[in-house]
Amino acid sequence: MFRSRRLATTPVTTAVLAVLFVPVLGAAWGTHKLVSDQEQKLLRQRTEELGLYVAGLSHTVTAGLDQLAEAASAGPDPAKSFAGAAKLSPSVREVALIHSDGAGAFTVAAAVGPDLTAGEQVGPDLATAAAQAQKAPTSFAISRIYALGAHKVADIVSAGGTPPGYLVVQENPVSGQAATSANTTGPYSELLVALYEGRRAVANQLTDANAPLAAFRGESATDVVKIGSTDFLLVTAARSSLVGSVELNAQWVVLGVGLLLTLMLGVLFELAQRRRAFALELVDQRTAELNRSLETLQRTQDQLVHSERLAAIGELASAVGHELRNPLAVISNALYLVRRATSESLDPRVVQHLDTADREVSAATLIVSDLLEYSRSREPMMSEVDLTDLMEEALSVAPHPTAISVDWEASYEPVTGPADRDQLRQVFLNLLTNAYDAMPEGGSLVLGVNRESDGNVRIEVRDTGTGMGDETRSRIFEPFFTTKARGVGLGLAVTNRIVMAHSGRIEVETRPGAGTTFTVHLPGTHNGVAPEPAT
């Protein structure tokens, strides 16, 4: 049977999965890189746009201041002209016109907004910045932003646009630090922005930021923005993905789809592998069955050849056996004639030799008959046989040695039964010669042929010979088993077979040293009908 399916994949499938997994990872990484580059590019673009936007805003403010400066120059009283123009520009806050005393101090000439008041002395920080602005060697209006301490910057406009000794100043408060929370509305709200004065992101130069600095993670971009004559560093990071959430997740989509495809391919490959393994296993199984059939066929053929060989040997044995019976019969006849011719001489040695010759002819006859019976067993040919007469005939064919006495325990009535005369004579001859052989020193042989009360026939051959042990007793009916110095060991095997073919049975009662009794039970004739021979 096939082994049960298992969950584990085959090594080949594992290898295929591994090989497919690498390009999938590569594709996912490539997608990630592509998206990341795009993000970076977008961030840079937006940062540049923001820079331009900031510069634009600054320019608008500066342009407003320039207009105020020009307005201040237009009238005879700069302060009055400035104040008049400032009122017309509601968007302008915390703007003042300051005047230099020529010794480094400045006084507010006019002001809009709550922080500066006309007539008051300008603070030292603004005064220093204003002094620096005055020294700028420009012939045109210039706006420049100056830091006024930590939280304020000044946008100062001077030169050609203002009357001599006058400067337009706008003070703008700055946080100087990052916002505590992100501003998420308005233009560029998708960006986290920090503005540093100068070209480097130094903590104490931070001018403003729209989110806590800790929120600046991931990709960042920088841009230098010139506001007035001052460089500012714009540092940005994306608040959320600029390329969009779909693109951002593209790598995971690629990875997922890739893994799914890999898994499907793996499953298909595994299925193909298993189908192939199943087919191979089936082929192996069929091949094994075929081999078994071939072996069986070979064995059968061998047996057939063996049987044919045995049959040929049987044919030969049969032919030889039959041919031997003729000369044996002639010898037997000749011995009879010699015995008759010399009976009057009464030479005991001659009589003894004749007896020996008779016994040997009987022995040879029996061997031939056993061999014939064994090699070509046949169905018994039943006829009604006088069994007492048949026993006497057997006794005449195999006469008993002189040292053995023979007694009969037979009924006076003739005992007949259905039998194959030739086969049953063979049985009697075998039992008689066995008994003779069991009594080499002589003894007593009792022959019994009787009908039992149930109509069956009981034939007994009882000797007072050597008897048999259990081991010998259990094997006496095996072909070619013999304890005798001569003989081929077929006698009792043939005897048993013939008795069984007559639907009879044979019993043995024996003990070492206490002789042996063979009892043959044969079915009698019931209502004149002979029983069917056993096959």
Next chain:
Amino acid sequence: MSAAGGAGPAVLVVDDEAGMRDTLTDIFIDAGYRVSSAGDGFEALDQLREGHFDVVIMDVRMPGKDGVSTLEEMGPPPPPVIMITAYAVDEQLRRAVASQAYAVVHKPFGVPHLLRLVETAINEAPGDGTKP
């Protein structure tokens, strides 16, 4: 073949084997029979036509005409025929039994048994056989 022996019942011995033929002839002469012998079936039929026999002892297998064919061709009423054979049971023997052979004796046989059989056959036969 020539007849020999005394004035007892006539026995015809038919066998192709000279040894068997001769020993049987001597055995029956010794037992007081008048014995003729034949080497095959044709010769046996010739002798049966020419003379009277009280019993025939005939081999089953013989060259030329075998014993069973000879038995079948014997004119009625045939004398009792005792078939002798070296073969256990074969088709010829079955035919012999069917052809009313008096008895079948297997080679080698006990001579006393054969003599008893012959005596019984002659005694049981219709007509007046003379006992040796």
